[in-house]
Amino acid sequence: MTEEIIINESFDIEMSNLEVDDFNSRELMELKIKVSELVTDNVINKLISYPKIKNNLTYDLPYQRDGALRILRDFNCNALLADEVGLGKTITTGMVIKELIERGFAKKILILTPPSLVDQWVAELDDKFDISFNIIENEDDWDVSDFAIASIDRVKGYDLESRQFRHKKVHDISWDLLIVDEAHKLKDRLSMRTKFVDKIQKKRFLILTATPFQNDLVELYNLLNLLKKGHLGTLQAFRKNFLERGNKRKPLNHEVLKRKLREVMVRRKRSETTVEYMQRVPKTISVDLTDEEKIIYEEIQNMIKSNYFLSSGMQINGKLAIYAILPKITSSSKSAMESLQRIIDNQDKYHKRTITHAQKILDAYAVLKTDSKIETLIKLIRDIFRQDRNQKILIYTKHPTTLFYIIEKLKPTGLSIVPFTGASTREEKTAIIDEFKNRADIMISTETGCEGLNFQFCNNLINYDLPWNPMSVEQRIGRIDRIGQKRNMNIYSLATKGTMEEYVVDLIINKMCCVGLIIGELPIILFNLGLDGNGNNGVNKIEEMIMNHFIDSKNNLEIFSKGIKEIETIIQQGIQSYSEYKINTSELIDHE
Amino acid sequence: MSDLKNIVKEFFVKLNCTVIGDDILLIENVPKDFEKIYGKNGPYRFAFEENADGELLTSSSHLFNVISEYLRNKAKVTLLKLELEEISPDELQKHIHFNGYNIYKINKKSNNDYIYKLTFETTIHYLNETEKVINHLYIHDNTLIENFNLEDYQTIPATRREIKNEGELDMKLPQEKIKQLLHDRLLEIKEKLKVSLDREILRINEHYNNLSHEANKEIESTRVKLAELKNSHEDLQTKKVKEQKLQEAIIRLEEKIHPQELEKEKKFHLIEEKNKHSINISSKLLNQTVICFPIFSLQMVFMNNKKFKTVDAEFNALTKQIHKIVCECCSLEIKEIIICSSNHLLCRQCGDRCSCNAIQCIKCRKSNCYLCSKQICDSCTSLCSMCRKNICQSDAKTDFITKKIICRQCSTTCPSCKRLGSKQLFKKIENKFYCPSCYGKIKIQEVF
Known part of the structure; x- marks a missing residue:
């Protein structure tokens, strides 16, 4: 069976308006054409975009460039990037994205990440690669986002009543590149998360995880089956060919499985690089409060826990309210005083009892001679x-x-x-x-x-x-x-x-x-x-x-x-x- | 290598940088906006040979990508004027046969005509490969022209005032042409992709067939177990429990392979694979050059034997062709000067020579001789005073009585005096026409 090859054509026929455009010389026109004819890099043998971004990168780490090049050249961006943690998968992926955009391969890119990494991805891509990604908050955002990033947990929601994904629009778009970060969460093939990703139409699919499986090699199978259907056969065939009976973690035909993995995976260990990792040495510095300070500290806690009322008499004990005031009050004496003053100044908002309590603490602060916390800090700095x-x-x-x-x-x-x-x-x-x-x-x-x-x-x-x-x-x-x-x-x-x-x-x-x-x-x-x-x-x-x-x-x-x-x-x-x-x-x- | 060097040199000169050196180029005073996109501050020191003291440039160097990008929004439109020679009387003689006429005077007026040179950059993307093709198309009068190449001509910059915006070009034309030009290469790429796509499609088909086959096999073996159970000698209660379990297992397996769902999933992945193997072609207009060249409106005054004739013509300085000299009779274009006795410019088909040797055209040609049918020119035409018909010189006679012209048909000869006169004035005697004088004489003789 021979399939017909799809051809997509676009013809940019925007003619310049002679009334308004600047006219350039024949020499410049010929130069432009000459240079255009010269710049024909058919096969990806180097990262043409790298010189543009290298000044934004703190370090030139050859393994990151090499990884990006391998993903682009050898895998056409259908790969599992399984570098060990700390090697900068985001940077390698950023290089891949930049290169694809630069070479005109990618016009629609989607990144799915854990919620906590969304902002970090956006910042890194913007700062280091000059690429602006739009964070998907609601379904309409899909219509206006060519470079989209979304928290997978946010968008994978499934509506049982309509039996549809809430963000079903994502499935109507044909993405030039899909990236799933921390993809080990897709190890369960029956989970909604996996189904959501599997339904996305993509030309290129990059899966990022340092740990493609945990306890069961089937997790690895599921991940690779998502990437390339049938690459490891059916699940039954995989079990028969690669799983030792009674040990879910030990593979049979280790070499064959490794070879199969190498066909779709880029993996580097920290030991293969020159990157050094230093230890974090935690040092808790105790702040010994004076008796007066202790009283104030306790009073503050008392106020928040049992004497914190709105003018209506309703107690403010919601987490958010406490979240708003507690950190300020415990940060420093200065910010505590500022917060207390704000309570006193807002007579309409707070209950008299709270205001009186706040005033009492503020008065105590006023006569305080010592700020143990700042003194501890000064001592610590001197010691260092x-x-x-x-x-x-x-x-x-x-x-x-x-x-x-x-x-x-x-x-x-x-x-x-x-x-x-x-x-x-x-x-x-x-x-x-x-x-x-x-x-x-x-x-x-x-x-x-x-x-x-x-x-x-x-x-x-x-x-x-x-x-x-x-x-x-x-x-x-x-x-x-x-x-x-x-x-x-x-x-x-x-x-x-x-x-x-x-x-x-x-x-x-x-x-x-x-x-x-x-x-x-x-x-x-x-x-x-x-x-x-x-x-x-x-x-x-x-x-x-x-x-x-x-x-x-x-x-x-x-x-x-x-x-x-x-x-x-x-x-x-x-x-x-x-x-x-x-x-x-x-x-x-x-x-x- | 010298090409690269020339490009670099030319580019930085255009940027108003100071370019020093020959083997190694030192570029100073680089504009900030270029430094920014190149990612390097100037001055630059470029070398074109290995081991030379400078940044080695090869055709794949990043600098050329940067230059290309820098120029992307520049040089979009170029207005040029072809430097062409005006026509001289000698040059005219090469195009028009003067037939013995001389040019007395030429009045010239020029208008511009335009050729559009459209340079397209076509990028073909497939899998992770890119091919770039540059095509130059020339359009004149909304028709693609093949036999023109700007490189063969000297040009000078044209101004906006010299260019008349003649409405939009029909872009279907270049679009079709580019398709045509890419056709062969696309066939080759398609062949290459088909090999890879067929392999991937086989993988997907095999995978889903295997899934379905495995589940069917499992259902079959469960059914066999169920049949065996029915024939076994186990007690009824145990049999019933086992039977139920096996039936549940069959239902589970059937749900698992749900043929429609599997087919839908397979189709999705097949389409995805086809999309992965698709070819994306994008053509962009890199530059639009408007080339103008003069079309001269000529007013030529020809002269021969004190006769003057003004002839209008158009001279295309590009094709060096004279146009629009037309026969005043049939309006066809002519390449020689033929002027009739009535001063009409005509073609050979519309002219003839009269027996008097004068050139006559269908315009001035009055008629044919009524008697001999010969074409007769104005000056050779006589009107029979009797029948009022046109006759040629040879058929024209003079009535000896009235001295007027009469045709051969209207004339007769008096049998008596042998003089020629109009039949109408002659009198008949026994079937013979006699002139009035001889008639009188005969009649008098009869009386006397």
Whole structure:
């Protein structure tokens, strides 16, 4: 049977308007044609787009370029990119996307990622590749997005009544390239997620995962069957040919299976590259409050938990409301005072009792002689510079008020400080990095401030306050934990002694962000656990869990610590299961 | 290599950069917008041979992609004027046979005609391969012309005022032509793709056939088990439970292979594979050059024996052809000067010579001789005063009585005096016509 080849033709007949266009010389016209005739690169033997983006990339890593070239040249972008975590699959994929666009192969591209990685993908593609992707929020967005990115969890929704996917429009579009990040979640062939992806019409399909299977080789089969139907035969044939009876992880005909995998997979290990990975060393810095401060701290907690009322008399104990005020009040004395003043100034909004309580705390602040937290910070900074005066320190806070307060308090030290808040242009960001790298001792930033910036020349990070969202913390650490970091990184986190802060710091820093995972692994683990993305109240799920325990504990530290322990157990299970994932994958696909 | 060097040189000169050197080109004063898209700040030092001290440029160097992109929105329209020679009387003689006439005077007026040169860049994408073809098409009067090549002509830049926007070109023409030009190459690509597509289609078909076959086989074996169970000697209760389980298994398997669903899925993946193997052709207009050339309106005054004739003509300076000299009788184009006795310009078909040797045309040709049917020119035509018909010189006689012209038919000779006169004036005696004088004489003799 011979199939007819489809031919799609487009003819751009837009004639120039002689009335308005500039007319150019014969020489220029001939030059233009000569150059056009010269630029005919039939087969992809090199990345023609690379020179355009290389200045945007912090490092020139040949394996990333090589990976992109192999995907383009050898697989025509129908491949599984299974590089180990930390090798920069996003960058390699970005290179593939850029090259396809540059060569005119791709006009419609869709990226499906876990919810927490959507923004990161968008930022990376924009900053490093000058490609603007549109985030799909609702179904109408499909009509206007040639370069679309969507959280797979958001768009895979299935309406049981109409027996249709809610975002069915995606299936009407013929995509030139489909990319699914963290694709190991497609291991279950009967899941809606897998069916949703399988129904997408695509010319090229790039699957990204560092761990194509966990416990069962059938997961790998399902993933590859999604990529290329029948590549490993039917499931029955796969079981017969490649699975040892009684051991789901051990393959029969190992070499044949590896050969089959090589036909569709690009996989590189960290050991094959020259990239060095440094350790994160967590250091919790206890803030010992004075008695007066302790009273204020407790009063604040009391106010939030039991004395926080609207003018109508209704108690404000919703998670979101607490979420809004708690971090500000615990960030620094300055931001606490600012928040309290706002309550006092909003007499219409808040209940008299709350206002009186706020005023009482504010009065206590007014007579306070010591700010233990800022003093601890100053001492910590001195200690760091005492060890090595040439070091750099990156301080994070969630609030601009705290940021400027710290600057003010650090002024007498005579240290050179760069503040950084808000979004900036790429040029401004470059200037800031330059300032911090070459002149300043300290940079103080909000985490949203320096998203996407690289400070691998600095190995000291201080969390003046800590977000309860581990991904935000991971983002903070990610600024210094980058390729090119030559030293182990000190992650200092300030926590008020004898308060819930100690438990939160322990959970997020010691049990999640600094447990020896490579950058990029924590989002995968949270994604695998279903703790990635937004919770019911629009905050991160882990954050929401901590918040729930905070509310439920009613100021009882023991109850709160138990709750935190529960989260810790879940995370540990996730890490354990992910480690198994890695080992199993490596045994099959990395074994020489 | 010198081609590459020339392109680089030419390009940077056009950019108003300072280009120094010969083997190695040093480019200084590079504009910022170019530096930005090239990703490198100037000055540049380009070499064209290996081991030379500079950035080695080959035809696949990134610089040429950048130049191509830089020029993409430039040089979209070019207005040119062909430098062509005007026509001289000597040149005219090569095109028109003067037939003994001389040019007394030529008045010239020029108008412009246009040829559109459309340069298309056609990109053919298939799988991960790209082919690029550049085609130049020339259009004149909404017709593709094959025998023109701009490279054969000297040009000077034209101005907007010299170009009359003559409405839109019919773009179906170039579109069809490009299709024609790509036809053979497309056939080759199709053949290549078919091999790969057939292989992938076989994989998909085999996969779905195997799926269906495996499930059917399983259903069959379950049915066999069911039949065996019916014939077994197990107790009824056990049999019933087992039977139910087997029947449920059959239903499950049938649901699993659901032929329509499998077929739908297979079709989807087959279409997807066909799309993967499709050819995408996109043609873009790279440059539109309007080439104008003069068409001279000539007013030539020919002269011969003090006779002057003004002849209008058009001279196409591009084709070097004289047009629009037309026969004033039949309006056909002529290539020689024939002027009739009445000063009409005519073709050979519309002219004739009279017996008097004068050239006569159908316009000035009065009639044929009524008697001998010979064509007679104006000056040779006589009117019979009797029958009022046109007659030629040889058939024209003079009535000796009235001295008027009469034709042979109307004349007769007096048998007596032998003089010729009009029949009407003669009198008949015994079937013979006598002139009035001889008639009188005869009649008098009879009386006396």
